[in-house]
Amino acid sequence: MVEPEDSGHPRHRLDPLLQRPVPFSIAALLAAADEAEFRFVRDAVELSDSALSKQASALEAAGYVAVRKGFVGKFPRTWLAMTPQGRAAFAAHMDALREIAG
Amino acid sequence: MSTNDSSAADLPEPADAAAFVREAETAVRRVAVQGSASASAWLTGLAAASAIYLFALGWYDRSDETQILALSIAFAAVLGVLSVVHLRRMGAASLGFSRRFGVAVGGWGAAFGISLTLGLLLFPGVPAYFAVAAVATAAPPMWGSVRELVVVRG
Numbered sequence: 320m321v322e323p324e325d326s327g328h329p330r331h332r333l334d335p336l337l338q339r340p341v342p343f344s345i346a347a348l349l350a351a352a353d354e355a356e357f358r359f360v361r362d363a364v365e366l367s368d369s370a371l372s373k374q375a376s377a378l379e380a381a382g383y384v385a386v387r388k389g390f391v392g393k394f395p396r397t398w399l400a401m402t403p404q405g406r407a408a409f410a411a412h413m414d415a416l417r418e419i420a421g
Numbered sequence: 422m423s424t425n426d427s428s429a430a431d432l433p434e435p436a437d438a439a440a441f442v443r444e445a446e447t448a449v450r451r452v453a454v455q456g457s458a459s460a461s462a463w464l465t466g467l468a469a470a471s472a473i474y475l476f477a478l479g480w481y482d483r484s485d486e487t488q489i490l491a492l493s494i495a496f497a498a499v500l501g502v503l504s505v506v507h508l509r510r511m512g513a514a515s516l517g518f519s520r521r522f523g524v525a526v527g528g529w530g531a532a533f534g535i536s537l538t539l540g541l542l543l544f545p546g547v548p549a550y551f552a553v554a555a556v557a558t559a560a561p562p563m564w565g566s567v568r569e570l571v572v573v574r575g
Contacts, residue, residue: 326449330432338433352456352513359512373445375478391508413445420439 329418336381337412341366341374346401349384350409354400375399383408433573449516453572456515461569463507464525468559470499471533475558478540478549515572525565532558 337343344364348355361371378384383405387398401409433441474496481488514522536554544550 333432344444344448347445348452348513350445351449351452351516353514353516353519355452356511359455362512392505394509399434413442416433416438416441419433420435420442 329415332411332415334412336377337409341370342378343412345371345374345378345399346383346405346409349399349401349408352400354387354398357397357399359397373412378405381405395413442540452513453515456511456513456518457569457572459507459511460514460518460522461566461573463503464562464569466503466567467500467526468562470496470503471529471562472555472559474531475536475540475551475555476548478537479548479554480553482545483541483545515569518569518572521565521568525562525568526566528561529558532561 321322337346341364345360348360348363357368357371357375360375366374374402375384375386379386382402385400385402387400389396389398431498477492479490481492536551536558540547540551540554
């Protein structure tokens with residue numbers, strides 16, 4: 320039996336979290352990367368450190384993003400990467416958006 | 422994650438959906454330029470430094486230990502500086518970069534190790550051998566560098 324989400328209007332396949340502009344922007348960057356440094360994402364999405372932390376935590380809680388902390392020399396760095404679950408969700412969301420866009 | 426709780430008010434119009442798609446395409450480009458351009462520069466530096474090091478080694482005999490040591494220290498220092506600069510500048514690794522980078526650096530490591538071992542044991546002070554070894558060792562990182570530029574160009 321076909322699930323309703325798979326057969327109807329593409330809006331059924333939109334991901335509620337990724338429908339929000341800021342999480343979408345973060346996910347779009349991370350989907351294009353093996354991983355990205357926190358500052359790169361912050362500057363690209365034009366957020367403050369605290370705002371990006373909050374949004375990254377929401378994506379992490381959804382299982383879409385993994386956070387890795389490390390050092391470059393003496394300097395602490397935080398790296399963000401999309402999980403396989405996040406990539407699948409983003410790909411499905413993009414497919415739905417393309418269908419809606421026509 | 423359920424998608425049934427999307428209210429009609431939240432649903433994007435076709436123009437909005439198209440804008441989201443364009444933003445995602447721009448993100449791909451941004452990550453490719455930022456990540457791969459820096460990696461390409463690092464790989465080119467690795468290729469050049471390795472080639473110069475091996476080519477220079479060919480002019481020394483096995484007994485020229487002081488010169489060989491000085492040359493090796495200079496080579497290691499250049500690689501160290503290149504790596505620190507690269508790691509500080511690199512904000513993102515484009516999709517598939519880890520695999521491509523592993524192949525390029527793994528190939529370099531194998532070629533470098535074999536060339537150096539054979540050169541020091543069997544062909545010390547033979548510039549022709551080391552010239553060939555320099556080219557062979559530079560080839561994998563140069564290939565990797567070109568691959569990254571292909572990613573940047575899209």
